[in-house]
Amino acid sequence: MPLYEYRHQELFGWQGHYFEMHPHLHAHMEIVSPIDFDLQMTINRERYRMNPGDIAVVFPNEIHSFKKINEEGKLKIFIFSASLLKYHRNLLMHHHPENPVISAVAVHPNVRHVMDILLAELQKSVLNETVCTVLFELVIS
Secondary structure (H helix, E strand, O other), rough: EEOOOOOOOOEEEEEEEEEEEEEEEEEOEEEEEOOOOOEEEEEEEEEEOOOOOOOEEEEOHHHEEEEEEOOOOEEEEEOHHHHHHOOHHHHHHHHHOOOOOHHHHHHOOHHHHHHHHHHHHHHOOOOOHHHHHHHHHHHHH
């Protein structure tokens, strides 16, 4: 049975060692990217094998989970409220992709660069929400 995860933060970013995430859902969008290991991502009962550098985009209120396939490694996770977005909010709230996983070879290098900048911004003690929102817009683009 999935767990509803209440998130009080509107913006969250983390990079660290793998942990298993059991089925859950929340009202936020989530981006998951394994850095150096293979991951099995389940989104709405569909299973996806993710390789290092792949990116999964989980839309609000979708049941999702993930677990490792092979050796442990590191991953990046971003969780944010779609209501913060100005340009892509309506698109993201009313449409979903056929495949929520983007392969590493299809991800433009600038997206990874922006994700690294966003992660650094989210780790600061004083959060600049405007900068973070613009960076999320760039990642989603």
